[in-house]
Amino acid sequence: MEEGPALYSLHRFSGRPDDRSPFAADWKAIVTASALKDTLLRFVDTLQRLGSVPPQALGLRRAVLLFGPPGCGKTSLARGLPYAWQREDPRRAAGFMHVNTHALFSGLRGGGQKLVLRLFREISEQASTGIPLFVLIDEVETLGSNRGGISLETNPLDAMYQVTAFLESLDMSVRDSPNVIFVFTTNIPKAIDRAVRERVDFSLEVPPPAAAEREKIMLSALGGLSVAYDVGPVQAAAKKQVREWRRLTQSSEGMSGRALRHVFVLAATLALGSKDITIEHVADALAMVTATETGLDRAGGMYLENFQGR
């Protein structure tokens, strides 16, 4: 009997789109260049149109790689993609399989390979339903690690074999299941084996949000806080584009959308005693987050090591 953590979770999109589902929320929460979302949607349409083209003719892989810093929405985009695609035409149906990458590793010799092969067998089973199946493999570098960087002294050959199993299974899936669409994500594109990188049709960068996008994210976060706090003063400052608000949007450059939202959690924490959140709370929170980041950069994230070495 096969045991262990579930290799994936499965969801079906069909009929009337559920705009209140977590998938819809994921898609809508990502404030990014609209061209990026549009490219993803058109990619799926293109794959549908090329459905009868032999994959070898175009080197078609039916896979896209999303890369970029953490917190910029790669996973959310991938999770929301089948929802958004099905929403465009409710006569469509789509399946979504979110692979639990962490469940694909084993301490047993050959265990990792077996799990990868089992995963792809189950992808094939689900694909045999005939509907477009979106398969999200998050942090793909853990599965398709750069084999040049795998130490044979510290890793048994299993690590190598697991990458090989992944590559061969991908090839087989492209040949046998033309309705499968792979979406890979990574924060560390360099850690991905070149053979994996070449097995995607193209890669898209999901960058940190630009100034206008950051402002939208901040307003969205304020909207969230408005359930528990009076955020009117900050919203008014944003509407009037007062200097403090503009300074906030400028000084948050380089932050991911997720980090920016967390600033408002800290602002709410700072404002715990009061019923409203002011622009000063937000500014203080942003300053604290920035100071923390600077501190971590200076320490190189090695506090524990320094302590032990003392």
Next chain:
Amino acid sequence: MKAERSITAARYSAGQTIEKLSTFATDVLAARHYPHTGPVGDQLRSLTPLFNLLLATRTAGSPALVVRTGDMEIALRIDYDMNAEDNLSVPSMGLLDELPADATVEIAVLVTEEVAPALAALVSRADRRPARITLTDAASWRPERPEPGPDVPPVPEPAGADDGETSPDDATRAEQETLEQETLEEETARPAR
């Protein structure tokens, strides 16, 4: 959905194997919220004498049991190799609709040799609602599998191919390719020694 699972008969008594076969079939239907899983289990358990014979004589087909509905075909293979892996995990059914009470459920018991009339009659008696149960010759059963795509990309049409004319060179090449293909097919068809 098409899926295949397996059970290693060598690890269990015949009674346990038969119970696992029946339970697997009903678990598959239960995963789709089919309301009549209990009666289907009873139908299968009524075939215990037949399964006993198939296990003892190793005349169960490969697969031995196929549970089929309009959109699903789950096959169960019986392995006799002690080292083979059991896999009776029920496939995730999240992409399929629930099976309504009036859904047509077919269960085929596949055999490699003809069974005694009394056992065949047992199947006939079990073949009632809710599940249709049939005794099927394994040789006549073929899973429906999609044709794999060609390994070689199609050769692009040469310029001027639209005029419908074939040059002598093209004709010779086509003949040569046909000859090579036939030779390959003959070699493939030849039994392995």
